Amino acid sequence: MTGWSQAVSEARGQMTSRHLEATGETATLTGNRGLQLEEGLIFEQDSPGHCGVDLPEAASHKSRLGGLKRQAPIGLPGLSEPQVVRHFTRLSQKNYAIDSGLYPLGSCTMKHNPRLNEKLARLPGFADIHPLQPASTIPGALELIDTLAHWLKTLTGMPAVALSPAAGAHGELCGMMAIRAALTARGDPRRRILVPESAHGTNPATAALCGYAIDSIPNNARGRVDLAALKARLGGDVAALMLTNPNTCGLFEDEILEIAAAVHGAGAFFYCDGANFNAIVGRVRPIDLGIDALHLNLHKTFSTPHGGGGPGSGPVALAAALAPYAPLPWLVHDAGGLRLVEHAAGAAAQSIGRLKGFHGQMGMFVRALSYMMSHGADGLRQVAEDAVLNANYLRVRLDQQTGGRLSQSYPGCCMHEVLFDDRFLKDSGITTLDFAKALIDEGFHPMTMYFPLVVHGALLIEPTETESKAALDQFADTVNFLAERAQSGDGARFHTAPQLTPRRRLDETTAARKPVLRWRPEATRREATE
Numbered sequence: 436m437t438g439w440s441q442a443v444s445e446a447r448g449q450m451t452s453r454h455l456e457a458t459g460e461t462a463t464l465t466g467n468r469g470l471q472l473e474e475g476l477i478f479e480q481d482s483p484g485h486c487g488v489d490l491p492e493a494a495s496h497k498s499r500l501g502g503l504k505r506q507a508p509i510g511l512p513g514l515s516e517p518q519v520v521r522h523f524t525r526l527s528q529k530n531y532a533i534d535s536g537l538y539p540l541g542s543c544t545m546k547h548n549p550r551l552n553e554k555l556a557r558l559p560g561f562a563d564i565h566p567l568q569p570a571s572t573i574p575g576a577l578e579l580i581d582t583l584a585h586w587l588k589t590l591t592g593m594p595a596v597a598l599s600p601a602a603g604a605h606g607e608l609c610g611m612m613a614i615r616a617a618l619t620a621r622g623d624p625r626r627r628i629l630v631p632e633s634a635h636g637t638n639p640a641t642a643a644l645c646g647y648a649i650d651s652i653p654n655n656a657r658g659r660v661d662l663a664a665l666k667a668r669l670g671g672d673v674a675a676l677m678l679t680n681p682n683t684c685g686l687f688e689d690e691i692l693e694i695a696a697a698v699h700g701a702g703a704f705f706y707c708d709g710a711n712f713n714a715i716v717g718r719v720r721p722i723d724l725g726i727d728a729l730h731l732n733l734h735k736t737f738s739t740p741h742g743g744g745g746p747g748s749g750p751v752a753l754a755a756a757l758a759p760y761a762p763l764p765w766l767v768h769d770a771g772g773l774r775l776v777e778h779a780a781g782a783a784a785q786s787i788g789r790l791k792g793f794h795g796q797m798g799m800f801v802r803a804l805s806y807m808m809s810h811g812a813d814g815l816r817q818v819a820e821d822a823v824l825n826a827n828y829l830r831v832r833l834d835q836q837t838g839g840r841l842s843q844s845y846p847g848c849c850m851h852e853v854l855f856d857d858r859f860l861k862d863s864g865i866t867t868l869d870f871a872k873a874l875i876d877e878g879f880h881p882m883t884m885y886f887p888l889v890v891h892g893a894l895l896i897e898p899t900e901t902e903s904k905a906a907l908d909q910f911a912d913t914v915n916f917l918a919e920r921a922q923s924g925d926g927a928r929f930h931t932a933p934q935l936t937p938r939r940r941l942d943e944t945t946a947a948r949k950p951v952l953r954w955r956p957e958a959t960r961r962e963a964t965e
């Protein structure tokens with residue numbers, strides 16, 4: 436135990452499960468307690484006639500609605516200003532966020548979003564421009580996009596970068612479409628894509644969307660791609676390999692140069708899922724690994740807010756062989772300065788066309804460039820080193836081999852995230868899901884569970900570089916404490932978790948299959964369920 440957990444434990448009088456049973460309390464090591472009022476939705480709090488504002492009667496004017504005037508009140512709930520403010524403040528507190536605590540979600544890289552980025556993204560010159568404004572009125576924005584592209588090209592070593600893709604998965608689509616276009620142009624359409632079995636689900640999904648058959652490559656005993664199996668699967672009908680590096684087991688593919696040579700030897704392209712670039716940014720240039728196309732999730736490496744499939748950004752870096760197929764628009768330098776190429780003609784004649792309206796997510800571009808320039812090249816390198824250091828610190832603190840209680844799937848150093856399996860829960864009757872739910876009672880967002888699929892009951896932990904040693908110690912103490920409780924047969928703590936959240940454990944299958952996404956007044960709600 437560290438000083439922190441010792442102090443907590445002492446202060447709380449060494450609460451044992453028996454003591455807590457007697458008092459009816461639930462023990463948490465962190466001392467987490469809910470401070471949540473049960474309240475209805477804002478429509479259910481309605482007191483008809485109440486209003487939070489006092490507006491003067493509007494001057495009457497002639498209606499121009501042509502008879503379409505509303506016949507009945509709109510039905511907004513009547514509440515005072517404090518009621519509304521409190522309601523939304525409470526709602527915001529129900530949302531776990533990187534700003535409220537460590538967010539160890541492996542493969543999702545929940546990075547701190549520096550406030551400087553936010554400040555710059557709100558500058559009116561960037562925030563208020565309209566995508567339909569003539570390019571001649573936005574030289575500053577074009578300059579920013581060009582500078583961001585320059586940084587990305589320098590960090591990847593690639594000659595071209597497409598900024599319009601809106602997420603990692605969208606970037607994959609862009610890269611695979613460029614590969615398909617290049618193969619078609621050389622009169623060699625191929626039909627198979629090789630994808631390692633540990634890959635993120637978006638990889639095979641993207642390949643399938645592009646019309647390819649997926650061929651799964653097994654992992655070896657070290658958690659990396661099985662090189663012999665890969666070579667055996669290569670052939671004249673393989674269009675590309677889609678490989679994640681560092682991979683989703685949190686390991687660097689140390690045979691990557693041989694992999695690249697084998698793929699190129701078969702006349703195929705090498706696509707790299709660069710979602711985990713945070714672990715190698717500033718240390719390794721993907722071009723030097725033999726990669727032809729690679730997407731970067733700006734939220735995972737360059738600290739833009741996590742889009743959750745929303746307004747994110749997943750630029751794609753392309754090697755020279757794929758650069759002519761980059762999507763529109765292109766930003767080019769010529770005698771007149773920076774210019775946008777919007778149509779597939781001239782040098783851009785082979786472009787795959789537009790993937791998205793306009794130029795991409797300007798707000799994300801500003802934030803990412805702000806992050807890069809405020810860190811500098813040396814700072815970015817430090818980011819990668821610290822992300823790897825933090826993950827390995829947790830690995831050592833949690834792994835059974837080094838005094839912890841969890842079972843590491845592939846022993847040895849990891850990159851930015853560390854993968855455990857559920858062997859440490861053997862015979863306890865407790866599952867990975869139960870374990871993760873108990874972590875919520877301790878005030879932490881759980882780690883990624885059951886992914887990657889290559890290990891049983893996976894727990895994938897990614898602390899990121901901004902967590903302090905104290906925060907890592909608090910998390911490690913909590914996870915080890917829970918593992919000790921699980922191994923000592925304290926099943927009740929796990930099977931009924933979470934106990935301190937506004938809602939207890941949901942039936943996750945029903946919640947996923949029959950989600951209730953619409954508010955209905957009580958009366959119709961009853962009708963709908965009857």
Ligand SMILES: Cc1ncc(COP(=O)(O)O)c(C=O)c1O
Binds near residue numbers: 635711747
């Ligand atoms: C390895 C990997 N590839 C692809 C993606 C897809 O990225 P996005 O969610 O931005 O579409 C993710 C997302 O976390 C990922 O971890």
